[in-house]
Amino acid sequence: MIAALLASSVATAAPGPYLDRAMLEAALPASWPCAPAGDGVAVLTGVVAADGRLHLDPQPPTAPACLGPAVEALRFPAHPEAAVPVQFSFTWAAGRLLPPAVDRAPPPAPVLLFLHLPAGLPAGAAEALERALGLRRSEGV
Amino acid sequence: MARLGCIVGLGLALAGCGPRVAPAPVADERFTVQLEGSFATVQSAGPSIPVPGPFTESWTLDLLIVPLEAHPDDSITRRWTIVAAVDAAGAALPLTGRVFDVRQFPSGELLQLGHVGRAVGPGYGMEAWDLLFFAVSPKVPAVGRQPVRSTTGWTTPFGLGRSQRLIHSAIWALAPLAPGDPPGALAVTWADPVALEGRGTDRGVDPAPEVRWDGRGGEGRVVLARDGGALLSHRLRLERQATLRFPGAPGGPVELQQDHAVEIRVERR
Numbered sequence: 001m002i003a004a005l006l007a008s009s010v011a012t013a014a015p016g017p018y019l020d021r022a023m024l025e026a027a028l029p030a031s032w033p034c035a036p037a038g039d040g041v042a043v044l045t046g047v048v049a050a051d052g053r054l055h056l057d058p059q060p061p062t063a064p065a066c067l068g069p070a071v072e073a074l075r076f077p078a079h080p081e082a083a084v085p086v087q088f089s090f091t092w093a094a095g096r097l098l099p100p101a102v103d104r105a106p107p108p109a110p111v112l113l114f115l116h117l118p119a120g121l122p123a124g125a126a127e128a129l130e131r132a133l134g135l136r137r138s139e140g141v
Numbered sequence: 142m143a144r145l146g147c148i149v150g151l152g153l154a155l156a157g158c159g160p161r162v163a164p165a166p167v168a169d170e171r172f173t174v175q176l177e178g179s180f181a182t183v184q185s186a187g188p189s190i191p192v193p194g195p196f197t198e199s200w201t202l203d204l205l206i207v208p209l210e211a212h213p214d215d216s217i218t219r220r221w222t223i224v225a226a227v228d229a230a231g232a233a234l235p236l237t238g239r240v241f242d243v244r245q246f247p248s249g250e251l252l253q254l255g256h257v258g259r260a261v262g263p264g265y266g267m268e269a270w271d272l273l274f275f276a277v278s279p280k281v282p283a284v285g286r287q288p289v290r291s292t293t294g295w296t297t298p299f300g301l302g303r304s305q306r307l308i309h310s311a312i313w314a315l316a317p318l319a320p321g322d323p324p325g326a327l328a329v330t331w332a333d334p335v336a337l338e339g340r341g342t343d344r345g346v347d348p349a350p351e352v353r354w355d356g357r358g359g360e361g362r363v364v365l366a367r368d369g370g371a372l373l374s375h376r377l378r379l380e381r382q383a384t385l386r387f388p389g390a391p392g393g394p395v396e397l398q399q400d401h402a403v404e405i406r407v408e409r410r
Contacts, residue, residue, distance in 0.1 A: 021233070021235075039169055039207050040207065041207060041220050041222055041240065043240055087238070089222065089238040089239075089240060091205055091207075091222050091224060093169050093205070093207070098205075098224065101224070101237055101238030102238070103235065103237070103238055106235070106239070106259045106260070106265070108258075108259075108300070109258045109259070109261045109262070109299050109300045109303065109345075110261060110262040111345075111346060113261065113268060113299055113303055113341075113343045113345070113346070113350070114268055114305070114341060114343065114350065114352040114383060114385055115182070115268075115383075115385055115397065115399060116180050116266065116268055116269035116383075116399060116401070117193055117262070117263045118180075118193065118196040118198070118263060119198070119228070119234065119263045119264040119266075120263075121193070121263050125193075126262075126263070128191075129190075129191070129192075129193070131391075132190040132191065132390065132391070132395075133190065133350070133387040133389075133390050133395055134348075134387060134389035134390040134391050134395075135346050135350070135387065135389070136346065136347060
């Protein structure tokens with residue numbers, strides 16, 4: 001939702017096919033060339049450049065080495081944003097790799113904390129409420 | 142999940158036995174978690190501002206829990222992965238793929254919740270669904286012939302200077318097995334008088350808003366495996382109210398109140 005809001009806010013400046021979860025998922029292969037042994041979870045992050053190439057961040061030491069190249073080889077649609085932060089969540093159990101999750105990397109926690117808001121909030125509504133409540137993020141947070 | 146103090150089942154009391162700690166879980170666990178909630182917000186003080194209308198949520202989570210690290214104090218850190226999260230229409234929620242690192246004692250007591258700040262806001266919801274952690278990892282007390290009061294608490298960190306702490310206190314008692322419960326399982330209920338209270342502050346925003354939580358009642362039923370005390374199911378209902386104060390609102394301090402009426406059903410898969 002927030003990713004969609006971010007995408008829509010950018011869209012006002014430069015319309016085009018912005019990467020969303022569905023487009024990211026569509027680029028994932030049906031099968032992966034490796035299945036890490038045992039059980040575990042790995043979260044890989046990176047950015048998708050405007051040409052659709054993925055640039056992975058340094059991988060956490062717990063991430064199986066075989067996943068990195070397979071992920072980095074992915075190609076996504078070209079899009080109008082310079083760099084889209086993305087996050088892959090891999091989970092495997094008993095040597096079986098579950099279908100990974102991929103999405104735009106989650107944004108930092110919203111300014112308006114504690115008040116629970118519905119998922120379908122119109123774009124800009126949360127920001128308007130933040131202004132009405134006099135909220136602004138502290139320096140460095 | 143391994144847990145279990147001295148719990149008595151099937152109406153047989155083991156009076157006088159003390160709590161014992163079960164071995165830390167070493168296997169993966171997987172649960173289906175259903176979250177249903179009604180939320181209503183009113184302004185209780187300050188110059189009028191537009192507040193969001195009432196709404197409901199009905200979410201279903203596929204939760205996978207894998208052990209990560211055992212600690213010298215017998216606590217264990219486990220990674221909770223939301224493998225899938227869908228709303229009532231079956232549409233995927235942004236919460237899908239979020240990961241929490243949860244450190245807990247074998248009793249279920251929650252010590253640390255990691256990465257929760259990346260799962261806050263519309264479609265993520267952990268500012269309200271922090272009860273997920275208690276629902277999946279209840280601290281079940283030693284229960285004998287007599288019901289006992291037990292208190293547990295958890296701190297939900299949302300980021301630097303942003304957190305809230307909830308305290309849950311209730312009367313726990315043995316309960317008969319119900320149709321559908323596995324034969325030989327143990328059932329325990331917690332119920333009124335339930336005390337749920339908490340506070341939170343947000344020093345990430347200037348001036349810092351605060352939240353106070355007040356319980357309005359609730360009940361729950363936990364079913365455990367007799368061997369090892371693994372959680373088989375937990376169904377709970379809770380009503381609570383958040384009172385939020387915003388001292389920096391442009392027209393003067395504003396106070397909002399949000400009522401939460403939630404039901405959570407956790408079922409081992």
